[in-house]
Amino acid sequence: MRICFVCLGNICRSPTAEGIMRAKLEAAGLAQMVEVDSAGTGGWHRGEPADERAAAEAASRGIILTSRARQVHAGDFEYFDLLVAMDRANEADLFDLAPTVEARQRVRMLRSFAPDAGAHPVALDVPDPYYRGPTGFADVFDIIDAACTGLLAELNAGVLSLIAEPAPAGHPTSPTRQVQPGTASGGEPPRRQPPDGGEPPGRGSR
Numbered sequence: 001m002r003i004c005f006v007c008l009g010n011i012c013r014s015p016t017a018e019g020i021m022r023a024k025l026e027a028a029g030l031a032q033m034v035e036v037d038s039a040g041t042g043g044w045h046r047g048e049p050a051d052e053r054a055a056a057e058a059a060s061r062g063i064i065l066t067s068r069a070r071q072v073h074a075g076d077f078e079y080f081d082l083l084v085a086m087d088r089a090n091e092a093d094l095f096d097l098a099p100t101v102e103a104r105q106r107v108r109m110l111r112s113f114a115p116d117a118g119a120h121p122v123a124l125d126v127p128d129p130y131y132r133g134p135t136g137f138a139d140v141f142d143i144i145d146a147a148c149t150g151l152l153a154e155l156n157a158g159v160l161s162l163i164a165e166p167a168p169a170g171h172p173t174s175p176t177r178q179v180q181p182g183t184a185s186g187g188e189p190p191r192r193q194p195p196d197g198g199e200p201p202g203r204g205s206r
Contacts, residue, residue: 001035002080044161056137
C-alpha cells in the first residue's frame with residue numbers, strides 16, 4: 001500500500017501528516033507494508049524542508065519531519081494507491097490532475113478518516129496553519145493526528161480495498177525524487193505555478 005498526503009505547498013500540513021502516519025505505522029509494525037510520502041499542488045517550495053513551526057510542533061510530540069517539498073504530478077496516480085488531500089481545494093486540484101476518471105477514486109480527504117467525520121460532514125478541511133500563529137500548528141497537528149489514527153484503523157481492518165500494484169518502471173519513490181517535466185513517466189505539468197517562484201494571488205505558501 002502506498003499513500004501520498006497532499007496540501008498546497010508541501011511544507012506544513014502534508015509533511016506533518018507524512019511524519020505522523022509514518023510514526024503510527026512503525027508503532028503498529030506496518031512500516032514495511034505501507035509506504036508514505038507527501039507532496040504539494042504547487043511547486044514554488046520545491047526542495048525546501050518543512051516549515052520550521054510545523055517541524056517544531058512535531059518535534060515537541062516526538063516526531064521528526066524529514067521530507068523535502070515536491071509538487072504532485074500525474075505519475076503519482078500510477079504509483080500511489082491513495083492520494084489524501086488536506087482540503088477541498090487540494091482535492092479539486094487532484095481531481096483536475098488525475099489522468100482518468102478511475103484515478104480520481106484514489107483521492108480521499110484526510111478528515112474523512114477521522115472518528116468524528118460522520119458527525120461533522122461539512123468540516124472536512126484541515127485548516128491551513130500558515131497564518132494562524134503559534135497555536136495554529138498545535139491545533140492542526142491534533143486534527144491530523146486524529147485523522148491518521150482513523151486511517152490506520154481502516155488499514156488494519158482492511159476497509160481500504162485498494163491493492164498496491166508494482167511501481168511503474170523507473171518511478172522513484174523518495175520525497176526528494178527528481179522528475180523531468182513532460183516525461184512519459186509522469187513529469188510535472190506547469191499547473192498553477194506563479195511566475196518567478198512567487199505565491200499565487202490570494203493564497204499562502206504552505
